[in-house]
Amino acid sequence: MARLSLTHHLIRCEREHGLDPDLRLLLEVVARAVKAISHAVGKGALGGVLGAAGSTNVQGEAQKKLDVLSNEILVEANSWGGYLAGMASEEMDGPVGIPVAYPRGKYLLLYDPLDGSSNIDVNVSVGTIFSVLKCPPGVTEPDERSFLQPGSQQVCAGYAVYGPQTLMMLTIGHGVFGFTLDRDTGSFLLTHEQVQIPADTGEFAINASNMRHWEPPVKRYVNELLAGRTGPRGRDFNMRWVASMVADVHRIMSRGGIFMYPRDARDPGKPGRLRLLYEGNPMAFLVEQAGGAATNGHQRILEVLPGKLHERVAVFLGSKNEVDLVTSYHRA
DSSP states (O other): OOBHHHHHHHHHHHHOOOOOOOHHHHHHHHHHHHHHHHHHHHHGGTTTSEEEEEEEEETTTEHHHHHHHHHHHHHHHHHHSSEEEEETTTTTTEEEEEOSSOOOEEEEEEEEEETTTTGGTTTOOOEEEEEEEOOOOOOOOOOHHOOOOOGGGGEEEEEEEEESSSSEEEEESEEEEEEEEEETEEEEEEEOOOOOOOOOEEEEEGGGGGGGBBBBHHHHHHHHHHHGGGTTSSSSOEEEEOOOOOHHHHHHHHHHHHEEEOOOSSSSTSSOSIIIIIIIHHHHHHHHHTTOEESSSSSGGGGGOOOOOOOOOOEEEEEOOOOOOOOHHHHH
């Protein structure tokens, strides 16, 4: 039996779940951009895209050439289709409006164009994360305030992993589905249907080099995992850390686990390291739709009301029972 294409799947969602045709067309545009980014990543040194770009983003982080290129691909692809009112990127200071010559749509697109870019030059998996919101009623020229919606308002979220295969994981609020890029035909084909994250796990992902900076609840939780079968948990756990959120979360989607990027004492004024709108919210939506949980240690990430476009957030997501446990330690 032939596999369903992404387009076929989205048309099925129109019929079964009332998916807005404009959202379907927007997602197809995003998928085309993902294919272009995948091609650029795959060329690597042969395409002259490795190395530093010589610039910094709004967070003051040094940009890679592929960061800049991936952002440009997404902006160009989504500027003219007529499905967006505006977009915002982790790599840009503020929202990007739609050029006057092109029609406006009803949606807002937020994205991290190339997550894990520190891994680009060593050929480790990187990815793209995206989120779609509805533009507030009556707004024709969205400003920053238009994007400051809680994650529970997302109508769609997804990520692409550029690894041995290029995969795109997607939710429109009716479960998580995965699509693998067939490089022979250029089509995304359905390969993962109704993905479910096991409630229990024996794996955790965290940057242990920051342990001395963690808050007491995180130290307590990780120390219990490291103590293994002789500790209070009574069993052994394995640690994994790719330093690419997309790759770490995709492993959890595939076989369970917990991913943690807590706030720490290095910069007490920041509530976390990862960006709420570009990373925390879309990944939390996907994880919850797959039966997992996602909190900032105190509340559901999807309930956090953002105060600014590049707001940070602490992240604990993955297998529900482990996320619930580490969250309970924060509330003790």
